[in-house]
Amino acid sequence: MSFPQSNREILSVADLNKAARRLLEGEFPMIFVEGEISNFTRPSSGHWYFTLKDDSAQIRCAMFKNRNSLIRFKPANGTQVVLRGKLSLYEGRGDYQLIGEFMEEAGDGALRQAFEKLKARLAAEGLFETSAKQPLPAMPRHIGIITSPTGAAIRDILHVLERRFPAIRISILPVQVQGEDSPRQIAEAIGRANAMTEDPFDLLLVARGGGSLEDLWAFNTEPVARAIFASQLPVVSAVGHETDVSISDFVADLRAPTPSAAAELISPDQTEWLTQFRRHEQQLISSVTNRLQSESRQLEHLSRRLRHPGRRLQDLQQRLDDLEIRLRGSFRHHLAGYRIQDVADRLKRAMQQTLQQQQNRLRLLGSRQRHPLPLIQSHQQQIRHLRDRLVTINQRSLSDRQAMLREHSARLNNVSPLNTLARGYAIVTAEVDGKAQLIRSAAGLKPGDIISARLNEGELTASVTDIALTDKPEELT
Numbered sequence: 220m221s222f223p224q225s226n227r228e229i230l231s232v233a234d235l236n237k238a239a240r241r242l243l244e245g246e247f248p249m250i251f252v253e254g255e256i257s258n259f260t261r262p263s264s265g266h267w268y269f270t271l272k273d274d275s276a277q278i279r280c281a282m283f284k285n286r287n288s289l290i291r292f293k294p295a296n297g298t299q300v301v302l303r304g305k306l307s308l309y310e311g312r313g314d315y316q317l318i319g320e321f322m323e324e325a326g327d328g329a330l331r332q333a334f335e336k337l338k339a340r341l342a343a344e345g346l347f348e349t350s351a352k353q354p355l356p357a358m359p360r361h362i363g364i365i366t367s368p369t370g371a372a373i374r375d376i377l378h379v380l381e382r383r384f385p386a387i388r389i390s391i392l393p394v395q396v397q398g399e400d401s402p403r404q405i406a407e408a409i410g411r412a413n414a415m416t417e418d419p420f421d422l423l424l425v426a427r428g429g430g431s432l433e434d435l436w437a438f439n440t441e442p443v444a445r446a447i448f449a450s451q452l453p454v455v456s457a458v459g460h461e462t463d464v465s466i467s468d469f470v471a472d473l474r475a476p477t478p479s480a481a482a483e484l485i486s487p488d489q490t491e492w493l494t495q496f497r498r499h500e501q502q503l504i505s506s507v508t509n510r511l512q513s514e515s516r517q518l519e520h521l522s523r524r525l526r527h528p529g530r531r532l533q534d535l536q537q538r539l540d541d542l543e544i545r546l547r548g549s550f551r552h553h554l555a556g557y558r559i560q561d562v563a564d565r566l567k568r569a570m571q572q573t574l575q576q577q578q579n580r581l582r583l584l585g586s587r588q589r590h591p592l593p594l595i596q597s598h599q600q601q602i603r604h605l606r607d608r609l610v611t612i613n614q615r616s617l618s619d620r621q622a623m624l625r626e627h628s629a630r631l632n633n634v635s636p637l638n639t640l641a642r643g644y645a646i647v648t649a650e651v652d653g654k655a656q657l658i659r660s661a662a663g664l665k666p667g668d669i670i671s672a673r674l675n676e677g678e679l680t681a682s683v684t685d686i687a688l689t690d691k692p693e694e695l696t
């Protein structure tokens with residue numbers, strides 16, 4: 220059978236593939252496809268080539284370097300993903316394919332939608348309001364850490380707290396930080412911490428290391444968010460890395476980018492506190508010294524102003540003699556021409572009267588003149604009282620500072636490794652790859668291993684003959 224030559228248009232394979240490509244790219248918008256990755260390859264160009272399949276079909280896919288560099292996870296064969304892209308056709312082979320623009324792990328998109336929905340609802344209820352945030356204590360004495368006791372986060376936190384202020388008491392409330400039961404355990408731990416009446420906590424730290432959105436999902440659940448909001452104790456959230464954000468970060472009183480950063484934020488710096496103590500001590504000494512010098516100058520000034528009463532009596536006696544001389548001269552002038560006897564009698568009476576008046580005046584002045592000794596004694600007593608008060612204030616302040624220093628020293632001694640050794644504990648090490656490694660768990664040893672134990676007095680070497688595992692303690696002091 221043959222076709223008429225004039226009625227047919229003969230296309231080359233390249234033309235046909237170009238037409239098919241234009242048709243696919245023009246008719247289909249950006250689409251989302253979910254499936255399992257297989258035949259994943261990554262050549263030296265950095266582009267990704269793979270097949271996306273489900274139970275009954277498959278499609279070839281390509282994702283170029285400028286797009287796949289934005290993906291936060293590493294895809295592999297068997298990974299279930301959601302791929303956003305455009306349909307196209309590779310003309311060289313005539314393969315129908317999907318050109319990827321963005322990729323996320325399957326389930327992550329649903330979790331992200333649930334995250335945004337819960338975030339919006341809790342925000343509308345006021346759980347994220349700044350007015351509901353509690354201030355953190357400047358000097359916490361007891362911190363509760365809600366996290367996994369075996370994760371890297373708790374090790375980073377304890378290392379920072381030991382460096383900055385080892386006197387703070389730390390208690391670990393162990394919980395699962397991922398899994399179905401994790402939200403319930405975290406919420407119950409927050410409730411137990413708030414209910415403690417004996418040696419209560421000053422604040423709580425909810426923490427875990429980084430991970431995917433699914434790994435961090437326990438901290439994006441409503442029970443954990445409401446437990447943090449209902450807490451009477453300040454709560455610090457340190458979940459994941461700096462780029463990770465969780466619902467607990469929005470509800471907590473403070474969000475820290477990492478567990479280590481949280482330990483820095485909640486603990487004071489012992490170096491700064493010691494510097495402040497020394498500065499206050501110098502200020503107190505300077506204040507007391509200046510007060511004593513001021514009181515000494517005042518005492519010297521009062522001593523110079525005090526006049527001896529004998530000098531005052533001498534001045535009055537001299538004035539009395541002058542008045543008597545003037546009085547006699549005046550009588551001689553006015554009584555000239557009188558009989559001598561009359562003059563003598565009048566002069567005698569006048570002198571007696573004047574003398575009596577002067578004696579009365581002298582007695583009056585003497586009764587008014589206070590003896591200076593009581594005044595001196597009063598000032599001396601006041602000076603002694605002020606000096607005693609200054610000495611007492613100085614001693615009391617120094618005693619308070621010394622007591623505070625002894626208290627901090629005792630706390631530092633309580634967390635000292637040497638103090639721990641003195642109570643009968645030991646530091647156990649084993650040689651691994653030619654280096655001495657600290658042994659924290661018997662799970663890392665096997666019978667026949669050689670270990671060294673550092674004691675309070677001396678060191679010993681032993682061979683492991685038997686291993687027994689015990690539960691990990693839940694509280695560090």
